[in-house]
Amino acid sequence: MRRRRPDEEPYQWPVFVPRHPPRHPCQNDAQYAAGRRSTERHYESLSVWLGMAQQLATHAGLFRRCERAACRRAKRCDGRYGQDDWSVAFGPILPPCVPREPAIVDRFRAVILEEMQHLIDSGVWTR
Numbered sequence: 001m002r003r004r005r006p007d008e009e010p011y012q013w014p015v016f017v018p019r020h021p022p023r024h025p026c027q028n029d030a031q032y033a034a035g036r037r038s039t040e041r042h043y044e045s046l047s048v049w050l051g052m053a054q055q056l057a058t059h060a061g062l063f064r065r066c067e068r069a070a071c072r073r074a075k076r077c078d079g080r081y082g083q084d085d086w087s088v089a090f091g092p093i094l095p096p097c098v099p100r101e102p103a104i105v106d107r108f109r110a111v112i113l114e115e116m117q118h119l120i121d122s123g124v125w126t127r
């Protein structure tokens with residue numbers, strides 16, 4: 001893993017803000033609460049996915065050719081698309097540093113899924 005420069009700001013893990021759908025008139029309190037928990041878990045997983053992709057992009061040096069000057073200057077991937085921006089392939093769960101070439105995206109997907117499975121298997125991600 002790349003070492004942080006002494007003058008560098010600490011990495012800020014990206015956060016996706018949950019957008020809860022309005023309560024359906026047929027839902028009882030328990031159903032509505034379950035739906036909200038599900039939505040929060042979904043957005044949390046998007047945050048984990050993007051954070052892991054940023055870390056991996058930094059480790060792979062993809063910031064060097066990123067379209068964002070801020071990534072190139074910082075020498076790390078900390079860019080992101082808006083959380084609702086699905087105008088590019090894989091939308092906001094991959095940062096701008098990651099080219100949308102199938103071989104690269106497939107590799108990212110495989111590495112991140114493997115690491116997520118490792119985290120799940122280790123039990124650190126249970127509530």
Ligand SMILES: [Zn+2]
Pocket residue numbers: 063066067068071072076077078079095096097098
């Ligand atoms: Zn970037």
